[in-house]
Amino acid sequence: MAKRIKADICIIGAGSGGLSVAAGAAQMGARTVLIERDEMGGDCLNTGCVPSKALIAAARHAYHMGAGAPFGIAPVKPDVDFAKVHDHVHSVIAAIAPNDSVARFEGLGVTVIKEHGRFRDSGTVIAGNAEITARRFVIATGSRPFVPPIPGLDKVPFHTNETIFSNKTCPEHLVILGAGPIGMEMAQAHRRLGARVTVLETLKAFSRDDEELSALVIARLRKEGIEILEGIKIESISGSEGKVTVTLADRREINGTHILVATGRRANVEGLDLEKAGVEYSERGIRVDERLRTTNKRIFAIGDAAGGPQFTHAAGYHAGIVIRNALFRVPAKADHSAIPHVTYTDPELAHVGLTEAEARVKGLSINVLRWHLAENDRAQAERETEGVIKVVTDNHARVLGATIAAPHAGELILPWVLAKSQALKLSAMASVVVPYPTLSEISKRAAGAYYTPTLFSTKTKMLVRFLGLFG
The missing domain is CATH 3.30.390.30 (FAD/NAD-linked reductase, C-terminal dimerisation domain)
Structure with a gap:
C-alpha cells in the first residue's frame, strides 16, 4: 500500500538549488519533502564545482614548483602521484558531503526520500512507495553533460565531468571536445599534472566571454603547452581504450589516449511525467515565468532544469525567489542581469x-x-x-x-x-x-x-x- 505524505512543499532534486529550498523551507516551519534518486549534493558536489576546483588546486601546486626562477628559487619538476591527487579530490568531496547529507536534512525536519520522483497528476508526485501531495512543488533536477552526435563517439570510451574525476592515472594525451569553462579548466589542470592536452572547438574558445580578455587566458594556456584548435569540424572518432583518433573535416588526425566531452549540458527533464502535471518543457529546460513558475502555477522549476544560467550560485538565487513566492506569496521575480560567472583557469x-x-x-x-x-x-x-x-x-x-x-x-x-x-x-x-x-x-x-x-x-x-x- 502506498505511503501517503501531505506536505507544504515537495522538492524533486537534491542538488544545490533543491537543498537550499529544502533547508530554508523546513527551518521556516514548512512541512518539506525532498526527493533524490542519486547522490545528495548533485552535480556540484560530486562531479562538478567541488572536484574540479580540488583538481585545479593540486595542479596549481604542481605548476608553482617549476615557476620559482624569477624569485631566485630553482625550479623543481614535480613528482605527481596521480592516484594521490585522486584521493585529495575525493577527500574534499567527503569533507563537504555532511553538509548535504540525508542525516543533516532529516535533522532539519525534512522528509528525505531516496527514490525517483515523477508526477501522477498536477498535484501528486510518486516516489517509490510514497505518494506525496503538496501545496507547492519545486523541480530542481539539474542537468547532465551533452554528448554531441559525432560519428563513432558512441563506440569509443570517453569521459565527461561525471567520470573524469575517477581517474587514478594521468592521461598521456587528453583530447578535450569543447573550449568552454569546463573544457579549459580541465585542460590546464591536466596539463600541469603531466598530461599532453589538445582542445578542439567548433566555434571560438570562451565564445560567451569578452573576446579581448579571454584572449589573454587562451594565450596563457597555449604558453603552458596546451594545443587549442578553434573553428574546426570533427568528422569522426574511432579507437579503443587508451588509443583514440579524432578525424577532422580537413583530414587532419588527432591521436590521443583519452577523450573528455565538454560540449555543454542538457536539462534533466525526462522521466518526470511532466505532461501529467501540465508542465511545458523542451530539451533546453522547463518553461518558467519571471517568478520561476511553470505552466502549472503550483509547480516551480529552478537552476539548470529551468533552462537559465547553469551555475550553482544561480540555483541558490532561484531558491530564495521560490521560497518568497511559495511560502510567503510574495511575487518575487528572478533578475539574471547581475549573475556573475567565473572560469577557474590561471x-x-x-x-x-x-x-x-x-x-x-x-x-x-x-x-x-x-x-x-x-x-x-x-x-x-x-x-x-x-x-x-x-x-x-x-x-x-x-x-x-x-x-x-x-x-x-x-x-x-x-x-x-x-x-x-x-x-x-x-x-x-x-x-x-x-x-x-x-x-x-x-x-x-x-x-x-x-x-x-x-x-x-x-x-x-x-x-x-x-x-x-x-x-
Whole structure:
C-alpha cells in the first residue's frame, strides 16, 4: 500500500538549488519533502564545482614548483602521484558531503526520500512507495553533460565531468571536445599534472566571454603547452581504450589516449511525467515565468532544469525567489542581469553584466574603462602582471558590466556584482579606500579612470590657478 505524505512543499532534486529550498523551507516551519534518486549534493558536489576546483588546486601546486626562477628559487619538476591527487579530490568531496547529507536534512525536519520522483497528476508526485501531495512543488533536477552526435563517439570510451574525476592515472594525451569553462579548466589542470592536452572547438574558445580578455587566458594556456584548435569540424572518432583518433573535416588526425566531452549540458527533464502535471518543457529546460513558475502555477522549476544560467550560485538565487513566492506569496521575480560567472583557469576569467560587444549590439552609448595588472604594485611583487580589468558603463557612469582576467578574478568581481545589481555609479567605487598593496586596487583605479579626463583637464587647471589668486 502506498505511503501517503501531505506536505507544504515537495522538492524533486537534491542538488544545490533543491537543498537550499529544502533547508530554508523546513527551518521556516514548512512541512518539506525532498526527493533524490542519486547522490545528495548533485552535480556540484560530486562531479562538478567541488572536484574540479580540488583538481585545479593540486595542479596549481604542481605548476608553482617549476615557476620559482624569477624569485631566485630553482625550479623543481614535480613528482605527481596521480592516484594521490585522486584521493585529495575525493577527500574534499567527503569533507563537504555532511553538509548535504540525508542525516543533516532529516535533522532539519525534512522528509528525505531516496527514490525517483515523477508526477501522477498536477498535484501528486510518486516516489517509490510514497505518494506525496503538496501545496507547492519545486523541480530542481539539474542537468547532465551533452554528448554531441559525432560519428563513432558512441563506440569509443570517453569521459565527461561525471567520470573524469575517477581517474587514478594521468592521461598521456587528453583530447578535450569543447573550449568552454569546463573544457579549459580541465585542460590546464591536466596539463600541469603531466598530461599532453589538445582542445578542439567548433566555434571560438570562451565564445560567451569578452573576446579581448579571454584572449589573454587562451594565450596563457597555449604558453603552458596546451594545443587549442578553434573553428574546426570533427568528422569522426574511432579507437579503443587508451588509443583514440579524432578525424577532422580537413583530414587532419588527432591521436590521443583519452577523450573528455565538454560540449555543454542538457536539462534533466525526462522521466518526470511532466505532461501529467501540465508542465511545458523542451530539451533546453522547463518553461518558467519571471517568478520561476511553470505552466502549472503550483509547480516551480529552478537552476539548470529551468533552462537559465547553469551555475550553482544561480540555483541558490532561484531558491530564495521560490521560497518568497511559495511560502510567503510574495511575487518575487528572478533578475539574471547581475549573475556573475567565473572560469577557474590561471589567470581566472570573471564576468558580470554586459560585455562590450553585447552593449554595442544593443546600440547603447557606452564608455569602456581598463586597468592593467602591470600597473598594480601587488601584482608586480608577485610577478603576476598578465591581466586586465575592463568595465563598461553608460554615459551616466552607471555600471553595465565588468570582466576581469587576473589571479583571483573570482574574488575581485564581487564589488562589480554589487555595483551592477544596485545600479551604482562609478563614483561609489572610485571613492572607497582600498588597502595597499592589494589586487583590489585595480577596481578603484579602473573606476577612477572615468573621471581622469575631467579631473586633469585644462578647465580644472585654470580653476586651480584662479583660486590660487585668493591666497
